[in-house]
Amino acid sequence: MCKALEDLKEEGREEGRMQGQTEGVRSTEKKFVLRLLARKQFSYEEISDMTDVPIERIREIEKAGIINLPLR
Numbered sequence: 001m002c003k004a005l006e007d008l009k010e011e012g013r014e015e016g017r018m019q020g021q022t023e024g025v026r027s028t029e030k031k032f033v034l035r036l037l038a039r040k041q042f043s044y045e046e047i048s049d050m051t052d053v054p055i056e057r058i059r060e061i062e063k064a065g066i067i068n069l070p071l072r
Helices: 002-039 044-051 055-064
Strands: none
Touching: 002 044, 002 055, 044 055
16 A cells, blocks of 8 residues: 555656646747747747747737746
């Protein structure tokens, strides 16, 4: 029984790590797309080509906003 509980705990930890990595990637993707949109130099198609983010996702990110990120 103890081994089974340890296995379940480890599965939960691994699932949490994977979920955290996925959220981190999406957060980075969103910030990058917002920076490109803020520059107003690229079309949705160009941003999609550069980032491999589908155009519909780019529109969702834009609609969600927060374009007041610093342009480093």
